[in-house]
Amino acid sequence: MSERTRVVTALGLVQIFAWGSSFYLLAVISDPIRSETGWSTGLITGGISIGLLVSGLSAVVVGRLIEAFGGRKVMAGGMALLATGLTVIALAQHPGVYLAAWLLMGMGMAAGLYDAGFATLGRIFGAEARGPITALTLWGGFASTICWPLSAGLVEWIGWRGTCLSYAAIHLCVTAPICLFGLPRATPRPKAAPGTAKARDPSVLRDTRFWLIALAMTITGGVAAFWSVHLITILTSEGATLAAAVALGAVIGPSQVGARVVEMLGKGRHHPVWTFVAYAVCGVAGFGMLWAGLPATLAFVAYGAGNGLWSIARGALPLSVFGAEKYARTVGMLALPVFAASAVFPLAGAAAIDRFGTGWAVPGSFLLALIPLGVAAVLLRGHLRATAVR
Numbered sequence: 001m002s003e004r005t006r007v008v009t010a011l012g013l014v015q016i017f018a019w020g021s022s023f024y025l026l027a028v029i030s031d032p033i034r035s036e037t038g039w040s041t042g043l044i045t046g047g048i049s050i051g052l053l054v055s056g057l058s059a060v061v062v063g064r065l066i067e068a069f070g071g072r073k074v075m076a077g078g079m080a081l082l083a084t085g086l087t088v089i090a091l092a093q094h095p096g097v098y099l100a101a102w103l104l105m106g107m108g109m110a111a112g113l114y115d116a117g118f119a120t121l122g123r124i125f126g127a128e129a130r131g132p133i134t135a136l137t138l139w140g141g142f143a144s145t146i147c148w149p150l151s152a153g154l155v156e157w158i159g160w161r162g163t164c165l166s167y168a169a170i171h172l173c174v175t176a177p178i179c180l181f182g183l184p185r186a187t188p189r190p191k192a193a194p195g196t197a198k199a200r201d202p203s204v205l206r207d208t209r210f211w212l213i214a215l216a217m218t219i220t221g222g223v224a225a226f227w228s229v230h231l232i233t234i235l236t237s238e239g240a241t242l243a244a245a246v247a248l249g250a251v252i253g254p255s256q257v258g259a260r261v262v263e264m265l266g267k268g269r270h271h272p273v274w275t276f277v278a279y280a281v282c283g284v285a286g287f288g289m290l291w292a293g294l295p296a297t298l299a300f301v302a303y304g305a306g307n308g309l310w311s312i313a314r315g316a317l318p319l320s321v322f323g324a325e326k327y328a329r330t331v332g333m334l335a336l337p338v339f340a341a342s343a344v345f346p347l348a349g350a351a352a353i354d355r356f357g358t359g360w361a362v363p364g365s366f367l368l369a370l371i372p373l374g375v376a377a378v379l380l381r382g383h384l385r386a387t388a389v390r
Helices: 003-020 026-037 041-069 071-091 095-110 114-128 130-140 143-182 208-237 242-265 272-292 296-322 327-356 361-389
Strands: none
Touching (some): 003 071, 003 114, 003 130, 003 143, 071 114, 208 272, 208 296, 242 296
């Protein structure tokens, strides 16, 4: 097994269980928690919002740590934090303890989900990390497919508390060791010779492209989080049966994976800006078809494909645009607003649905999706100009 295959396989297994035991966990266990504890749905789902906010705030620090020391120990620490958070959730008898557990979960998510994985791959493979990044998103696409049935089976067998403890054990006994023994030790950064003046490296924060990419990814992350939480509510309120709404939602996952497979088959022959353009076009097309009353299945196929390509673009485009030197730090800075939006949009959307209904959701999402499309047009124009000059 080549080093690339070994590293991607190790990180892929970690991604499946890290996503499945954090971001996708409440979809299965929130009802059992409410039935046993009597806590409100808002309080229970507020846990993931706290986790995402903390994850965003921690992402910059995680990026700097991976840049300095590599992802091996950082991601293993993330798995340990997830295990600790899940254990506290399992033992929680008071809502304050439950919410506090999500502070630990948020730090674990920052050090264990895609952005940490992308940063680790950039630290290992440098400018050649694009292929591994694409392959890693393919692994991550199976997180809900594997972990939702697993979580449901565990809840039936040992309850929601036992389910959390089972995932904690998986992190301590499987994913953390995978990080420690499946990832290579990071090579130290070369130090400047004594007396040598250090060249000034302009911060990416001074680059307009950084802010454009951050804007587009923040909007996309927020909209995706909103729809992941409220999709069934929106569709049923617009006249779909529950079974039809669930079936439409089920289209998104395979579409995400399918788009990632197509991208991987391209073997990096096109610049990542084209992947960025494709994700933006798919998002506008999906919401546009829904708003126009075209077949909803086609709309969600386009939307799912856009989400799948977005996961790749958020890792591959910064690597190509800003280089591998400070890639881990750049990914951490881009992750901060994305996680924050992912926490805020579902809560704000729930308040808006309560006040105004769901009629605004599709046109509002379409208008927001135009922002990444505009950013994609600007970035593509710059790329074509630079290519023409060369």
